[in-house]
């Protein structure tokens with residue numbers, strides 16, 4: 001038996017997405033910048049897709065850009081705001097994904113750029129009073145970059161309240177929505193944020209296809225220079241089939257969103273229930289039973305013999321889970337998220353299980369049984 005419980009790291013491609021992409025690998029291989037028919041048919045497919053995405057997110061097609069990843073999108077925004085919008089202050093948190101955290105740190109090395117981190121409450125949620133204090137204190141143009149949902153513990157932020165606060169203090173707002181785009185309805189008119197990011201492979205789409213939304217009132221510089229692709233915002237021949245797959249994945253995610261939310265939340269609830277009944281003193285990091293992604297469950301197993309080998313032993317049993325964010329798995333560095341939210345006991349093991357609509361209850365049963373066996377219960 002095997003269990004894939006690492007859907008926050010990446011998801012399986014859905015068959016519909018593969019079917020949509022294949023013709024653009026086999027027959028329709030034109031370069032969308034070419035003016036002949038081969039190029040035009042691909043360009044037309046991409047532009048129809050851009051329109052579709054703008055409808056799903058309630059924005060204009062001219063506000064949507066395709067990139068290579070969530071990482072590239074986040075870098076484009078953070079670096080672009082400093083370079084093009086004259087941002088002097090960046091307000092972020094210590095539990096952002098590394099692509100935000102490290103991009104912010106890089107900007108902080110520049111002269112005249114000040115980086116500030118919001119306080120987090122005992123469950124790891126952004127403390128809004130701390131955000132407001134910082135917004136009130138800083139002088140000069142400010143970018144707030146705070147993720148919509150945390151990829152390791154699942155904590156969800158109230159993006160609308162955050163945008164109201166940012167507007168009050170005239171700050172730009174970027175939110176890393178890589179774990180929420182396609183998982184929750186996102187209405188950009190209603191939310192009133194300036195930048196968001198997305199990634200195809202978190203929603204049963206392809207890897208190497210990302211999305212960037214820039215509020216039409218703002219203009220930032222390109223991150224990659226060269227040709228005039230993506231209206232001069234992102235040079236380089238487009239990953240056409242990746243983009244086409246991303247569009248299809250987002251369309252499908254929206255079509256089935258309500259039922260998928262109910263289904264996947266029930267899987268998470270089931271795993272919580274099973275763990276609580278079978279593993280003594282188990283607890284959950286972050287706000288698992290509160291404002292939290294329905295796809296992510298970060299489990300804390302009390303200290304015991306071989307705690308540090310837990311993930312390895314699960315892997316041997318055929319169970320894919322994660323100790324932190326995917327991009328750091330395989331590295332021996334502990335989770336920067338867990339070390340910044342507190343409440344995690346010395347010597348205990350934390351494991352992130354994450355679910356999708358393709359996860360079966362039998363996979364959860366197998367993971368819980370395996371944990372019991374590995375822990376010698």
Ligand SMILES: Cc1ncc(COP(=O)(O)O)c(C=O)c1O
Pocket residue numbers: 008009068069070071072097099147149150151176178179198199200208210325326327
């Ligand atoms: C919250 C968050 N932001 C950004 C990324 C990076 O996205 P990508 O893998 O497309 O570079 C990830 C991926 O794990 C993520 O979870």
